[in-house]
Amino acid sequence: MRSERLLSILLLLQSHGQLPSSELAERLEVSVRTIMRDVEALSASGVPVYTVRGPHGGIALLPGFRTDVTGLTADESRALFVLLSGSAHADLGLGAALGSALRKVMAALPAPHRPDADLTSRRVLIDPVRWRGAPGPDHTAPDLTAFQDAVFTDRRLRLRYRHGRDDRVHTYTLDPYGLVNKAGVWYLVADRDGEPRLFRTDRADSAAVLDEPVRRRPGSELTDVWDLLRRGIDDLPAPLAVTVRVRTDVLAMFLRVHAADLAAPGVAPQTVPPDRADDPGWTRVELRFRSVPAAQPLLAFGADVEVLTPDELRRHLALTSAATAALYAPGRDD
Structure with a gap:
């Protein structure tokens, strides 16, 4: 348990720089006295950690000191943060453990990889449970290039889309939140005229990224919008x-x-x-x-x-x- 806490302190200091001992204690749910003993143990093991006294003091690592405890590449870092839906982890009783693990991995990542990993965690979601009564995917892989471009560069998307209810092609200008893989089928979650909508990527005749910045509703994230849309479909009665x-x-x-x-x-x-x-x-x-x-x-x-x-x-x-x-x-x- 202590070795895990020592690693957590090291990763937090790498990620955030100087931190007050009280904040470290709160994050790791131990006393300040325990944190100070852990800092002494890190110093004795050769880690250049030191304390700064005064009202703006805290605990810090020697400037320039880094340790890459993961060895992950940029693509590997992004892959780790393509998350399963929160409900899947919650069902297994692993919701808190997942959050803790990802915080540790994020802290351990080389600084240049962190922005991409964080963005991926907010723009791509995996939900392994298929829709009620829906057949499985036909294994036809859609071209996600334009969708990913719009999602990761925060730009609007012009979509020519064929709905399942008719054979006509409709053209929409969308504000994407992200991509969701629902049991093997890729969906774009986006606002259309300010209202949340769901679009199957394999029904797109064409998709073009616009130069206009995305216009998402303030405070709305992919997980929130997806949960709203998913419940709207799952909660429909099956007669x-x-x-x-x-x-x-x-x-x-x-x-x-x-x-x-x-x-x-x-x-x-x-x-x-x-x-x-x-x-x-x-x-x-x-x-x-x-x-x-x-x-x-x-x-x-x-x-x-x-x-x-x-x-x-x-x-x-x-x-x-x-x-x-x-x-x-x-x-x-x-």
């Missing part, structure tokens, strides 16, 4: 109640794939007596989807998953399966 039965031997995989579609997310279903005495080894699962087409990914499990209700979904999946089977029927003319 289609679906009951399926899943073969027990594929249940674990099914629950991983459809975790976001569970009627009670985070609560695993219980194995129930089979619906048919001659067909054991099934588990009933209750799901919610936004629409009948949104439930079509259930077909990926083939005969290992059967939709019990509603009938309209059973008919839709039957027609889709028949059309697919006909497409691959032996002897079909091209």
